Amino acid sequence: MVRSLRKYLSEYLAERRIRRTRLVTKDGHCNIEYGNIKYQNHFAYILDFWTTLVEIRWRFVLIFFVASFTMSWFIFGLIWYWIARDNGDLTWQKPPKGHKPCVENVSDLTTAFLYALETQTTLGYGGRVITPQCAGAIAFLIIHSLVGALINCFWCGVVMTKISLPKKRAKTINFSEAAVICPKNGALCLQIRVANLRKTLMIGSQIYGKLLRTTITAEGEAIILDQVNIDFMVESGKDNLFFVCPLTLYHVIDKSSPFFEMAVDTLHQQEFELVVFLDGTAESTSSSCQVRTSYIPQEIMWGYKFQSIISRRKEGKYRVNFSNFSKVVPVPTAHCAYCFHNEKGHHHHARNGTDNHGFEVIDINDPPSGTKM
Structure with missing residues (x-):
């Protein structure tokens, strides 16, 4: 019992430490803070108040909403009090x-x-009503009504803009929990899986990656968060993704790939973060959005491939089993990219995996080479 609690606590602390060291979390948020920002830069957020209101949390929007109306009523009440006085x-x-x-x-x-x-x-209870006695009061009534209408329009715009933000659409784009490395089409590839949970398509979808790591230059200078482009390919579609079903995207590990020098026994000792981006336009709202996720070395499995999740029923309808979305099965894989390209048959066999019982699998991918995204 004590040993299991210690194991659980150590795993929890390790997971929390990993989450803290990520630049991009699994759900796409950037784990970064800004320090020593000058006062002028803070003032720029106030000048760009519209973007600030759209981006802040709902709790602050509600506070500003209540405060703006209450303050306007109080200020205009003081002016009406001065007119009466x-x-x-x-x-x-x-x-x-x-x-x-x-x-x-x-x-x-x-x-x-x-x-x-x-x-x-515009409640108009009838207890208080303006009279034609004061021309200045009538003019101020017009100004008061116009300012009230402007405040209403402003907050309606803020609320509608926040509701229509594409962030919620990004929640329905899922990436696999782990990436895998295995042979594909005669090449050693790093693969990830992505799925669109809605039937509406993402128009003009493009996927690309950035490998973030610390590098040492020839002069001995350490470059933190050095970015290396990672190109992903897909076997379906021509120019863009046909994002109607889950897709497996792959990066070919060749001599130009930063993964070429890695091996099965050294991968988890590396320090890097693979950030994957998906850009697209929602078909229903025509709003552009970006979905992000990241993979650290502990989330890349060497010698595995993703299970097939697409089947076809007897009546001809296609079915996607999302319970197998992130599940993998072991496949014979070379110990390293150099072994794969130079020593055929030098394979590493993974022993763990899960079976896909009771699931009729069909191959919907064509054998020709992939299209670069």
Whole structure:
């Protein structure tokens, strides 16, 4: 019991440490903070207040929403109070009998606040109403109504923009939990799997990767987060992905690949992060979005391939089994890329894996070479 708790605690701490050291989390958020930013740069966020409001969390939007309306009612209430005071309408001014107020039943600060609220929200309870006695009050009523309409339009725009952000569409694009390295079409390839959970397509989808690592230059300078392009290929489609079913994307490990110098026994000792990007346009909303995920060496499995998840029923309908989406099976694979290209038959056999019981598998990919994305 104690040993299992220690194992669970060590695994939890290791996972938390790995999550903390990622640049991009599995769900696509960037794990980075900015320090020593000058005051002028902070002021730029205020100047670009529209983008700031759209990007901040909903809790702050609600706070600013309530605060803006409450403050506008209070400020306009003060102005109406000043108008009533200037006309001698207030109770403590003891207006004479037959006095005609600018606004009926506005006799103190509370009633002035209530009149500002009723005017801006067009409630019209009927207890307080403007009179034709003060021309300035009538002009201010017009200004008050226009400002209230502008505030309503502004917040409607903010809420609609936040609701229509493509971030939620990105939640329905899933990447496999792990990447695999195995032979494919006569080459050693690193493969990932991606799926669109909606039936609506992502138009113009493109997938590419960046390998982030620390490199040492010839001068001895350490470059943190040095970026290396990783090209992914796909066997279906021509220019863009036909993203109607899950796709397996692969990167050929040749002499130009940064994975060429790695081997099965040294892969998990490396320090790098493979960030994968998917750019596309949602078919239903025509909004562009980007989905991101990352893989660290511990999440790359050498000598495995993904299980087939597409089958066809007897009635001819295609079916995708997402329970096997991230499952893998072992395949004979060379110990390293150099072995694969120079020593045929020098294979590494993985022993673990899962079977795909009761699932009729069909191959929907064509044998010709892939199209570069």
